[in-house]
Amino acid sequence: MKHPVNWFNSLNYACNGLRLLCSERNFRIHLLAAVSVCILSLCLHLSTLEWAFIASAIVLVLVTESINTCIEYLCDFITADYSFAIKKIKDIAAAAVLLSTVYALTLAFIILLPKILYLTTYNYEF
């Protein structure tokens, strides 16, 4: 069994990782978008299932952005010189962020947009 002190150390390292991520511009942009979507979703009174989809999309984007940042750091640690292998690795990591962002935008169009259109068309209050 793992010693509780080790568990607290691991948690502390993970929290430090979160602090490092929050100092990254791209991560902060994704975080701001996530908070905005959560506020909008609260206003739109989503169902439990709709919340589950929106929350999973938000987490997916933040996790892929975290892994992308980690890969960028690793690549920059390996070499500062131009390398075709590094270009491939970084571009593929960036593609993972793009894919998760497209998934999140698709869900936003399917779940949030119809509710916004309904409310604006019928002039209902939030």
Ligand SMILES: Nc1ncnc2c1ncn2[C@@H]1O[C@H](COP(=O)(O)OP(=O)(O)OP(=O)(O)O)[C@@H](O)[C@H]1O
């Ligand atoms: N050492 C390298 N060798 C070859 N291509 C590189 C190298 N470093 C970066 N690139 C290219 O430049 C692109 C941008 O890399 P960079 O590390 O600046 O990430 P970024 O997407 O701008 O992220 P951030 O804004 O967080 O810095 C990469 O996707 C890759 O195509």
